[in-house]
Amino acid sequence: MTVQPDGGFGIYVHWPFCLAKCPYCDFNSHVRHQPVSQQAYADALIKELSWFAEQTKGREVGSIFFGGGTPSLMEPQTVAAIIDAIADKWSLAPSAEISMEANPTSVEANRFAGYRAAGVNRLSVGIQALNDRDLKILGRQHNVAEAIRAVETARKTFPQISFDLIYARPEQTLEGWREEINLAIDLAADHLSMYQLTIEEGTMFHRLYAAGKMDILDPDKAADLYDLTQEITAQRGLPAYEVSNHAAPGSECKHNLVYWRYGDYVGVGPGAHGRITREDGSKLATSMEKHPETWMGLVDSAGIGVTESFDLTTEEQGDEMLLMGLRLVEGLDVPRYEALSGRTFNQRRLSQLQENGMVEWIGNTRLRATPQGMCLLNAVLGELVSD
Incomplete structure (x- = not known):
């Protein structure tokens, strides 16, 4: 891996909508029962990008990441418009990584070719589990067969793919997890993100746990699952490069490395966060309004949907860099x-x-x-x- 002295520069685009809210999820995601105006949201995102472009003139964009929410609910032309706007407002590196999170339902997998044509060159698929029982527990909209088909389609479509798995699920066993990891490596081969299930406040899982209707895995068993993850991925050529992320050499996620190496990143869209360094060396932290429609109103009136922005002290910058940097191998x-x-x-x-x-x-x-x-x-x- 080549390490840039300043950590690099990337752009994060947040698409806040989902078909359903997963019971473990505390991300800024929203369900709308009527179709949203993709054109209106694309226009607002591009307007917000324009504001940030004025603050970061002369920077070269090394990565773009479409996260959510569920970005694979975006139409390919919406994605293309945003990528084109970024390339117009900044210099886009010839080797820029353009990532998108996607769900493996058949409806979304049918858009993969369109995303590739729009410029996306790395797909991160939200699998989360490779057995149908746990997919139901996690509230996912797909089954294992759909997941495998989606990954196979992604493999044929994109130069790089990744997918996510969640472990330390209720009643999960070492034997079952071993099978899932090996299947995941057989399918993905490039990059895997494997996160321990946590019970976050404000989620359905938290309410069930507080009511005594949900058990969590014993911490010692969760630690054993973590150790097994490190062991198998290292043996099979996808060693950890960050606490929860594993990759074949050269397949690490460039965009996430910007965060962990404490680079600069623009964050646009409802709930997005950003860190940008000004010409005088000060570092600006930004946080966007979380509610999508309220965010749109702010962008319309002010050009940016920010609810909080402030300069980080040198001590705060040091704390953030330390917190991120020690996650990396x-x-x-x-x-x-x-x-x-x-x-x-x-x-x-x-x-x-x-x-x-x-x-x-x-x-x-x-x-x-x-x-x-x-x-x-x-x-x-x-x-x-x-x-």
């Missing part, structure tokens, strides 16, 4: 961290973490969490930011 660029934050690590605490096998140096400039430290990352971060 390549580790944290310590000289850049020190220059950005204006501080150094407490040597006594750092030495203790090393002695306890939680962190290690890669050469003289990069610090990373060990496999043991990755399992206790919040505690490691707490030690490193303490005086």
